[in-house]
Amino acid sequence: MIKFSIEFYINIYKIKEILNFNISMLCLKPLFLTITYNKFNINKKVINYLIKKNLKILPHIICKKKIKNFNYLLNSYFLINLKNLMIIKGDNSKNNYYYSYNIVNLIKKNYINEFNIFLGDYTESHPSSLNFLINIKNNKIKNIIKKNVNFISQYFYNIESYYNFYDNLKKINYKIKFIPGIMFIKDFYKIVSFSNICKTELPLWIIKKLNNNKFYKKEYKKTNKEIILNLILKLLNFKVKILHFYSMNNSYLVNIICESLNNNLNL
Template sequence: MEFYISKKNFLEVINFKKIINIKIKFVTITYNNFKLNKKIINYFLKKNKNIIPHIICKNNVKNFNYLINMYYINNVKNIMIIKGDEKISNFYYCYNFLNIIKNNYNNIFNIYLGVYTEFHQNNLKNIYDFKNNIIKKNLFFKSVFISQYIYDFNSYCYFYDDLNKIKKNISIVPGIMPINCLKKIISFSNICKSNIPVWLIKKLLNNFFKKKNFNKINIEINCNIIYKMKKFKINFIHFYTMNNAKIINNIFNFLINNFNF
């Protein structure tokens, strides 16, 4: 489950368990302000909760070393490395950072890697890049892949099959993101080349001005994807909450009532 920390939602994130009554394996924290992130990271660590802060590859090496050292000093054992969406950076791909961690912090961190099940606009050699620079050279024993959000489950299946041809039993946790703003999700999906099925867009557009129907369809769409994941024997799901913990709870209530979860 992922949250973006700001001064406005700090207390809400701390108290999210009062809203969500499902079992949470870990919480990921989108990188923002380090002092603000550090505050909530330390809070969860004191509560013995698994917390995974992001490190974005658009940072330069100096900033990366500072962050990784601060996480090490603060006893953070899990970190998630994501590429980010900038076209130009000093360290373009996440495997550049994996090299630093492997050389200087080997066996200290559990590494979670953000991946796209489809092709990212800045990395049209998606599978090739994984095969040659991550899986063969830099994959840690304790590495786990977490995917970007999925609305077309076939894309996850194809990606999973491709990776398993390279290396068996790779762990890929699929991402789920409720659609709070259709315009934003279409825009972001165009940037990331993530597929949104045409039927899904049409169904939401037809109910765009009927908030109650829109929310219901939004929940149904995500529940159908989760149901397919369960049939695919996927044990864990990563929720991008968009800081809306209530809708995650509504999704699971719908699953319990309609899919016998």
């Protein structure tokens, strides 16, 4: 049976909407929610709310703060028994903890095995990397992989990029846990722009198909669903057990995909 995790987006201007997010609407209960990082007090409020709903939470830790801030954040999560963390690189403001491996080393040193660590990664290379394999072949990254961390990928639409990235990871550590990320194409222009920023390939056939239907709401939704289902079914054929949805807080879209999978696979 396929399992799911979901990214939950925190918007400080829509805090009421977030707290009213009806997780029970999801037809398949997620394994966990990753929580995007904004301000600590807001994150803490949302996280405590979701914990009371008996959900497993992975808050984002962004690599752009000083060690004092990191220790405060980690201690705060540790005290509320939140033992799962999602570490991402964050913005371009460089400091001693600019890269994910710096944070992993800090956590492993100070907390040993108290936290389960997840890292975000790109199957088609990080936007700031010119070399596709630099993330994998870099010795610092190799050392992280050997520390039993888990990976959740950024979204992708070219299934071959996932196969290739997965094969390279397995050569370093065959026990690695890697969860592919799935993003729904809600807005054609936004996904094109975001893909350019993230250096994520949008296959030409997808661009043409979406572009042809972008002004026809019903057809666009149908096309969107077909593209995502096609990608998911290929991942399932590759024996993927868990998928990560970038929901943008849209439980309706998550439900459409879940229901379609139920109908197609009798989950």
